[in-house]
Amino acid sequence: MAKARQPMQARELAAALGLEVRGEGDRWIAGAAPLEEAGAEDLSFLANPRYRQQLGRTGAGAVILDPQAAEGFPGTALVADNPYAAWARALELLFPEPRPEPGIHHTAVLGEGAEVAEDARLEARVVVGAGARIESGAWIEAGTVVGDHCVVGAGSRLGPNATLYAGTELGRRVRLHAGVVLGADGFGLAPEGRAYRKIPQVGRVVIEDDVEIGANTCIDRAALEETRVGRGTKIDNLVQIGHNCRIGAHCVISGLAGLAGSAELGEHCTVAAQAGIAGHLHVAPETTIGAKAGVISSIDKPGVYAGFPHQPHNDWRREQASLRQLSSLRERLRALERADKRNPEEGDS
Numbered sequence: 001m002a003k004a005r006q007p008m009q010a011r012e013l014a015a016a017l018g019l020e021v022r023g024e025g026d027r028w029i030a031g032a033a034p035l036e037e038a039g040a041e042d043l044s045f046l047a048n049p050r051y052r053q054q055l056g057r058t059g060a061g062a063v064i065l066d067p068q069a070a071e072g073f074p075g076t077a078l079v080a081d082n083p084y085a086a087w088a089r090a091l092e093l094l095f096p097e098p099r100p101e102p103g104i105h106h107t108a109v110l111g112e113g114a115e116v117a118e119d120a121r122l123e124a125r126v127v128v129g130a131g132a133r134i135e136s137g138a139w140i141e142a143g144t145v146v147g148d149h150c151v152v153g154a155g156s157r158l159g160p161n162a163t164l165y166a167g168t169e170l171g172r173r174v175r176l177h178a179g180v181v182l183g184a185d186g187f188g189l190a191p192e193g194r195a196y197r198k199i200p201q202v203g204r205v206v207i208e209d210d211v212e213i214g215a216n217t218c219i220d221r222a223a224l225e226e227t228r229v230g231r232g233t234k235i236d237n238l239v240q241i242g243h244n245c246r247i248g249a250h251c252v253i254s255g256l257a258g259l260a261g262s263a264e265l266g267e268h269c270t271v272a273a274q275a276g277i278a279g280h281l282h283v284a285p286e287t288t289i290g291a292k293a294g295v296i297s298s299i300d301k302p303g304v305y306a307g308f309p310h311q312p313h314n315d316w317r318r319e320q321a322s323l324r325q326l327s328s329l330r331e332r333l334r335a336l337e338r339a340d341k342r343n344p345e346e347g348d349s
Contacts, residue, residue: 003031004094010062013043014078017089019064023076027061032094035060043094047084064090100139111148129166147183153209165221171209171231179216182207186220186227186243186261199223201243208232214239214255223261230267248285290316 008016011025030041035051038044038060045064046055055063055073062076064086070077080086100121104110108122111130116122120138128134129148139157146152147166156174164170165183176182188199203222207229213219214237219227222244229235230249240258241247247259248267256274259265263277266285277283277295284299290306290313299305307316 002033002095004029005098006094006096007041008094010076010078013062013090013093016093017078017080017086019086020079021062021076022070022073022079023062025076027076029062029094032091033060035063038063043078043090045083045087045090047087117154135172141178159215165205167204167221169204169206171207171211173210174207175212177213177215177217177237180213181218182213183221184218186223188223188243188261203227203243205229208249211235217241219245220261236273242279254291288313 007028007030009025010027010029011021013029014021028041029043033039033042033044035044035046035054035058038058040059040061042060043062043064044058044060046052046069052069055069060075062078063073064078064080064083065073066081066083067079070079078086102119102121104116104122105124105126107124108126110116110128111132113131114128116128116134117136117138119136120134122128122140123142125143126140127145129146129150131149132146134140134152135154137155138152140146140152141158141160143161144158146164147168149167150164151169152158153170153172153174155172156170158176159178159180161178162176162180163182168183183205185201188201189196190199201221201223203225205219205221205227208231210232211229213235216237217235217239219229219241220243221227225244227241227243227245229247230251232250233247235253236255238255239253242259242261242263244262245259246264248265248269250267251265251269253271254273257271257276259277260279262280264282266283266287268286269283270288272289272291274292275289277289281295282298283295284302286302287299288304289295289310290304293306293310294308296309304313305311306313307319
């Protein structure tokens with residue numbers, strides 16, 4: 001169970017979230033926990049019907065529920081049409097992120113012409129290159145490098161040891177976790193005889209507002225123009241995004257996924273873990289790519305796709321079901337062949 005940094009009464013919390021409260025509105029909420037582990041001062045939630053049986057056993061002080069689940073619940077309920085999203089917003093209120101005092105650590109290094117807002121924070125051994133701009137409320141943690149002529153938008157937070165190569169631009173409220181690398185050279189090579197010549201990568205990376213990028217993810221600079229990640233997109237740890245890629249707004253890309261150079265992802269797409277999208281392809285908006293899928297041709301029709309090579313999810317499920325029967329089908333075929341050899345057709349006699 002997690003102890004809240006900002007305890008609140010159930011009524012107060014419901015009002016802040018715009019939710020109806022049923023039951024003891026004056027009950028104090030001082031923590032958060034799963035249904036089975038929650039105590040009398042904990043908030044919990046039910047979003048997946050699979051866990052509904054736990055609702056009857058929970059000791060939670062208050063539970064975020066949808067209207068149907070709230071019917072007949074004897075405890076204190078905060079009624080939400082989308083309990084999972086309401087839970088996320090409740091945690092933001094109960095566990096507000098601490099904001100350190102603004103200032104520039106004495107070991108930070110600023111290049112010529114660098115601009116740092118008065119209310120920004122630069123921690124130990126941060127390096128800000130020449131002509132870079134750090135906007136209001138930005139927080140740059142220890143060891144991070146912001147290259148020449150980069151922009152870090154207002155309210156953004158860069159975790160420890162992140163690296164922004166020259167010319168990278170972050171919008172407002174961008175969150176980079178530890179070890180993120182933005183703007184390293186794209187993997188551009190030209191065959192020359194039996195060797196390869198590196199193609200200079202002279203573009204940049206642009207990250208729009210409210211994007212979050214997980215630890216050790218790499219996004220390469222464009223060869224000539226921009227590699228761009230649209231507003232509100234959330235990217236997991238250990239993702240590789242190649243040069244010239246264009247990712248639409250409000251996409252979700254899970255860990256170990258990869259997009260090869262010049263791939264384009266439409267808005268509101270989901271790419272599950274370890275999926276790969278080949279270069280120079282387009283994926284239609286509102287498309288979901290399943291885990292470990294391999295996209296080797298453009299997807300023009302929104303839907304759910306899986307497998308390698310990718311195919312509609314239901315087709316892939318049928319194919320997998322058939323593959324699981326291959327062994328038994330082979331044995332049946334061998335049995336039929338043996339029976340046929342023992343009993344030749346009477347018509348041949």
